[in-house]
Every structure is written in C-alpha cells, then in structure tokens.
Amino acid sequence: MRYDVVIIGAGPAGNWAAGRLAAAGLAVAVVEEHRVIGEPRFCTGILGARGFDEFDLPGQAVQRALSSATIYSPLGRSVRISRETPQAYLMDRAVFDQLLAQRAAKSGADYWLGWRAEAIAIDPHDARVTIRDHAGSVTLRADACLLATGSSHRLHAMTGLAAPTEFLDCVQAEFAAGAWPEIELFVGRSVAPGSFGWAVPVDERRVRVGVCVVGAALPYFNRLLASPALAERVGGPLTPLRKRRVPVAPAARSVADRAMLVGDAAGQVKPLTGGGIYYSLRCADLAADALIEGASTGDFSRRGLLGYERAWRRAIGRDLAFGRYARRLLAWSGDRQIDALVGLCQRDEMQALIARSADFDAHHRLFVELFRSPAFWGVLSRGLSGRRRRAPAPAWAAGAGEGFDREGAVVTAPSDSLAAL
Ligand SMILES: Cc1cc2nc3c(=O)[nH]c(=O)nc-3n(C[C@H](O)[C@H](O)[C@H](O)COP(=O)(O)OP(=O)(O)OC[C@H]3O[C@@H](n4cnc5c(N)ncnc54)[C@H](O)[C@@H]3O)c2cc1C
Numbered sequence: 082m083r084y085d086v087v088i089i090g091a092g093p094a095g096n097w098a099a100g101r102l103a104a105a106g107l108a109v110a111v112v113e114e115h116r117v118i119g120e121p122r123f124c125t126g127i128l129g130a131r132g133f134d135e136f137d138l139p140g141q142a143v144q145r146a147l148s149s150a151t152i153y154s155p156l157g158r159s160v161r162i163s164r165e166t167p168q169a170y171l172m173d174r175a176v177f178d179q180l181l182a183q184r185a186a187k188s189g190a191d192y193w194l195g196w197r198a199e200a201i202a203i204d205p206h207d208a209r210v211t212i213r214d215h216a217g218s219v220t221l222r223a224d225a226c227l228l229a230t231g232s233s234h235r236l237h238a239m240t241g242l243a244a245p246t247e248f249l250d251c252v253q254a255e256f257a258a259g260a261w262p263e264i265e266l267f268v269g270r271s272v273a274p275g276s277f278g279w280a281v282p283v284d285e286r287r288v289r290v291g292v293c294v295v296g297a298a299l300p301y302f303n304r305l306l307a308s309p310a311l312a313e314r315v316g317g318p319l320t321p322l323r324k325r326r327v328p329v330a331p332a333a334r335s336v337a338d339r340a341m342l343v344g345d346a347a348g349q350v351k352p353l354t355g356g357g358i359y360y361s362l363r364c365a366d367l368a369a370d371a372l373i374e375g376a377s378t379g380d381f382s383r384r385g386l387l388g389y390e391r392a393w394r395r396a397i398g399r400d401l402a403f404g405r406y407a408r409r410l411l412a413w414s415g416d417r418q419i420d421a422l423v424g425l426c427q428r429d430e431m432q433a434l435i436a437r438s439a440d441f442d443a444h445h446r447l448f449v450e451l452f453r454s455p456a457f458w459g460v461l462s463r464g465l466s467g468r469r470r471r472a473p474a475p476a477w478a479a480g481a482g483e484g485f486d487r488e489g490a491v492v493t494a495p496s497d498s499l500a501a502l
Contacts, residue, residue: 087223089198094344094361095229096181101369103188114197119175123323126172129441142177154423155269155416201239208339225381231345240340245328245348250298253291257316275412327355352404367392403445421460
C-alpha cells in the first residue's frame with residue numbers, strides 16, 4: 082500500500098500532524114499499536130492555556146481549569162502561586178487524543194489501530210514501514226515516515242537517527258479523594274530528585290498523584306503517598322499505576338532522509354517538568370509544514386527536510402536549554418536550598434517577579450528573571466556552604482513507606498532508598 086506519509090504513533094504529535102497533512106490533501110496512514118487510542122492512560126493531562134489559544138483544540142476533553150497551585154518544600158514551607166485567570170487546563174488525555182484522531186480521520190487519514198510498526202527501511206525512492214498485528218504483517222510504502230512513537234525509541238536507529246539520551250522516570254495513578262481545592266506540588270531532593278511530585282484533583286472524587294525523578298520513581302512515589310501531606314486524604318487506587326520514562330533532552334538530530342522525529346520521540350519535552358503535550362503539538366505543526374513543502378517539491382531528503390529541525394529549535398530551543406539548566410540546578414540543590422528557595426518565593430518581590438514572567442509553556446522568561454535576581458543567587462550560594470551539612474530528610478521520607486506497585490498491589494519502599502539521595 083502506498084501513502085505520501087506514514088506516521089507511527091497516535092499520541093498528540095502523530096494525530097496533530099496527521100490532521101494537518103490530511104487536510105492539505107496528502108495520503109496519510111497513522112499506525113498505532115493499541116486498539117484504543119489514548120489507552121493505556123498514563124499522562125496527567127495538563128496543557129497550558131496557550132495551547133488552546135494557538136491551536137484549534139477539542140475543548141470537550143477539558144476536565145477543569147487550573148489557576149493556582151501550592152508548592153511544598155521538603156522541610157515544611159509552602160508557597161501558593163495563583164492567578165485570576167486559568168493558566169492551564171486539566172484534560173482527559175485519552176479523550177483528547179481520540180478527538181484529534183477523529184478529526185484527522187475525517188480529513189482522510191487512514192488509521193491502522195492495533196498494528197505495531199516493527200521495521201523501517203529507507204531506500205532512494207521510498208520509506209517502507211513494516212507493521213504487524215496478531216494475524217500477520219503488511220508493508221506500507223511512503224515518501225516519508227514520521228516517528229511520533231513517544232518514549233519508545235526502538236525504530237530510530239533504522240532511520241539513521243539516534244534516540245534522546247536523558248530521561249526522567251515517572252509514575253502516576255488516580256486515587257479516590259474528597260474535595261481537593263487545587264494542585265499541590267512537592268519538591269526536594271529527598272522527595273523527587275531533579276523534578277517534582279504532584280497531586281492534581283480531577284473533580285470532587287478523584288486525584289492524580291505522581292512523581293517524576295532522575296533515577297527510579299517508584300520508591301519516591303510510595304513515600305509521597307505515605308507522607309502526612311497525602312496519607313490521610315488519598316483513598317484507594319482507581320487506576321493501575323503507570324510507569325514511563327520521559328525524555329528531557331532533545332535528540333541530537335530529528336531529520337534524516339525520508340524520516341523525521343516529533344514529540345517525545347524527538348525529546349521535545351520541558352526538561353524541568355516532563356510536560357510535552359504543547360511542544361508535541363507545536364513541533365508536529367512544524368513537521369507538517371516541512372512535509373507539505375516536501376510533497377510540493379518532491380524533496381524528502383535530509384537536506385530538504387532540514388527546515389523542520391531549524392524551525393522547532395528556533396521555536397522551543399531556548400526554553401529547552403534554560404529548562405535543562407534549571408533541572409540540573411534543582412537536581413544538584415539540597416533540601417535546605419530548595420526549602421530556602423520556596424521561602425524566597427513567599428516574598429512579595431518574588432511573587433511579583435513570578436506574576437510578571439512565569440509562563441506555563443515558555444519557561445525561559447522566568448529563568449532569565451530569576452538568574453538576574455541577586456536574592457536567588459544569595460539563597461543558592463548560602464546553600465552552597467550548607468550543602469556540606471546534609472539537610473535532614475523530612476520525617477515522612479525517612480521511613481519505608483507503603484504504596485502501590487505497577488499493578489496496584491501494595492509494596493514497601495526499599496529501606497535503602499534514601500541512600501540514593
Ligand atoms: C506520568 C506522566 C504524566 C505526564 N503529565 C503531563 C502533563 O500533565 N502535561 C504534559 O504536557 N505532558 C505530560 N506528560 C508528558 C506527555 O504525556 C508526553 O509529552 C506526550 O504524551 C507526548 O506525546 P507524543 O505524541 O509525542 O507521544 P505519546 O503520547 O507517548 O504517543 C506515542 C504513541 O505511539 C505509539 N507507538 C509507539 N511505538 C509504536 C510502534 N512501534 N508502532 C505503533 N505505535 C507505536 C504508542 O502506543 C503511543 O500511542 C506526562 C508524562 C508522564 C509519564
């Protein structure tokens with residue numbers, strides 16, 4: 082079977098690109114290994130308001146508007162960040178992906194659901210993608226293929242492209258809960274080294290709890306669940322616990338002859354938070370521009386597609402670079418420093434700085450302002466001398482917490498998990 086473009090993966094990146102290409106009249110196939118798009122659900126589903134301003138996205142997937150959050154330090158301090166208008170929206174990710182796919186299918190994209198792409202061969206005339214379901218295999222031929230495979234990087238090498246190399250390990254599950262007014266974030270080296278933990282209320286009955294860390298996330302997840310901050314308020318699990326790696330540094334190259342990477346497959350993810358929906362959409366839009374251009378010139382060579390690489394690096398490269406730096410600073414900072422940073426954010430002048438420059442999807446503005454602030458460096462350098470004195474882990478993090486493993490069974494955090502800090 083021959084197409085103009087074969088897209089592998091029906092997440093936000095693949096579906097968005099498919100919609101654009103099909104609407105432009107290209108013959109598009111989307112190959113998705115799962116029978117139901119968006120399942121299994123693993124993502125929290127927060128998308129900044131900017132995504133809805135920039136793109137025509139399905140509002141039916143939105144579960145609630147988000148305008149505030151409280152950030153907790155590992156040593157007990159907290160700071161509340163709040164705005165008058167929604168800064169982001171919580172979505173049902175499965176519904177979001179399905180609605181994008183429906184739209185692309187309506188424009189003419191062919192969906193191969195329940196088919197896994199197993200091999201790619203690039204030759205001077207074609208990209209050939211071999212896909213398999215339970216009954217056998219089929220080879221789809223196309224001018225080019227777009228790898229939107231999320232955190233699965235098995236196919237990259239077959240196109241001559243390398244996979245991203247830096248990752249956060251993330252776990253999340255949904256739990257029963259009572260009224261929960263707003264998002265709670267938990268930071269600290271002993272809580273979630275290199276990133277953060279979260280409790281995101283879905284409605285009056287449910288909360289999504291998760292952590293992303295450098296290293297293995299499950300022990301930190303279990304300890305967060307067992308912490309006084311959550312133990313009393315979180316009920317039984319409503320979903321299995323899902324575990325997944327998120328790339329937090331871009332792939333060295335995203336374009337080869339007749340092949341491109343997009344979304345998590347290209348490492349187009351916010352390095353500090355692991356958030357990738359907005360970047361996936363934005364970069365998929367740019368990938369679609371390059372492929373539409375390729376279809377008009379007939380040039381799908383690496384050189385012909387390079388405009389995509391330049392465009393996405395121009396669009397989000399600065400945020401990725403600042404985010405990586407900030408993540409390393411966070412991973413390096415001890416609990417005392419992070420506690421002091423949270424304390425700093427309580428001050429009026431910092432609240433004003435955050436209100437002025439924080440942007441859910443463009444992190445570099447906030448970092449530029451922070452890095453210009455003597456108070457910020459004061460806190461970090463005071464922490465530098467304090468780093469030699471190891472900060473005490475919060476009392477709740479010191480014990481072996483009980484929690485849930487991948488399948489939802491109760492497990493105990495390894496007693497040596499603090500040694501990893
Ligand atoms: C716990 C957790 C919470 C998160 N929360 C947020 C959040 O709140 N906000 C945010 O912006 N980001 C969040 N993210 C990140 C976000 O989920 C990803 O950045 C986003 O899903 C990337 O979209 P994508 O289309 O690139 O990949 P994906 O959504 O991962 O889609 C890839 C698709 O490709 C399919 N696939 C892979 N290999 C093959 C193959 N060989 N053949 C066929 N199909 C294949 C997969 O089945 C999948 O459907 C979170 C991530 C995790 C792990």
